Amino acid sequence: MTTDATLTTEGVAPKGEGRVLLIACGALAREILAIKTANTLDHLDLQCLPAILHNHPERIVPAVRDAVAKHRDAYDQLFVVYADCGTGGQLQAACADMGIQMVAGPHCYSFFEGNDIFAAHDEITAFYLTDFLVRQFDAFVWEPLGLGRHPDLRDMYFGSYEKLVYQAQTDDPDLTEKAQDCAARLGLAFERRFTGYGDLKKALTTIT
Structure with missing residues (x-):
């Protein structure tokens, strides 16, 4: 079971050449990597937060903020691959505050x-x-x-x-x-x- 896996893809361009980090729910890792491979999205790198946050939405915003602070300087762009996911709009507000885009929608379903x-x-x-x-x-x-x-x-x-x-x-x-x-x-x-x-x-x- 890979509920706490942190995954990073390889082969991305260095900063300054369109390098993008996806900060994503671990429950989406398999799907994101499949989309990345099928569409040759070599400019995308992936950092997954623990999938178990699915059961603890109150922990999502702090975890995303920590990931942004850790990785922001190494990438040209960050993109959050969560929807609202039970945060009551707090994740959207946090992403707006940090100037980061995210997937639209109330949840992955x-x-x-x-x-x-x-x-x-x-x-x-x-x-x-x-x-x-x-x-x-x-x-x-x-x-x-x-x-x-x-x-x-x-x-x-x-x-x-x-x-x-x-x-x-x-x-x-x-x-x-x-x-x-x-x-x-x-x-x-x-x-x-x-x-x-x-x-x-x-x-x-x-x-x-």
Whole structure:
């Protein structure tokens, strides 16, 4: 499990030649590297913060500020690969204060599907998983909520949900099967949507 991995890509240009650092959620590392490789985005470097911050949004803004302070002098541009992610607008305000751009949207579920498409769904009874969260379901959902020790808590946490929506970034039958199992464990109907990388790809491929 790579919840605390810090990843840095190689082969970027030196400062002064368009070098850009992506300060990103570790839950997006695989997807960012895939987009980078597929689109030959050699000017982008990647620094991932611990993915477990997904469960602690109050820690995201301080972590991003620390990363900016640490790396700013070494890069021509920094770009934050988080959406609001539960910070209540604080991350957007911090990025504006630091003069740094970030991915638009309330959270990764939205920008993976496309912010406009996601907003149009207006699904208040859907629980979402991405490729990363399917892989890390036990570490990021099941165990933190105590469902392994206290399965009776399921109704308290998920009683108002009707379905689990698996937003698939890749066509992986094994992940689909695992996502179906996650839905069954939560007692929810299952729906799979192939989103690809959505607005994340658009955001990264327009960084110059």
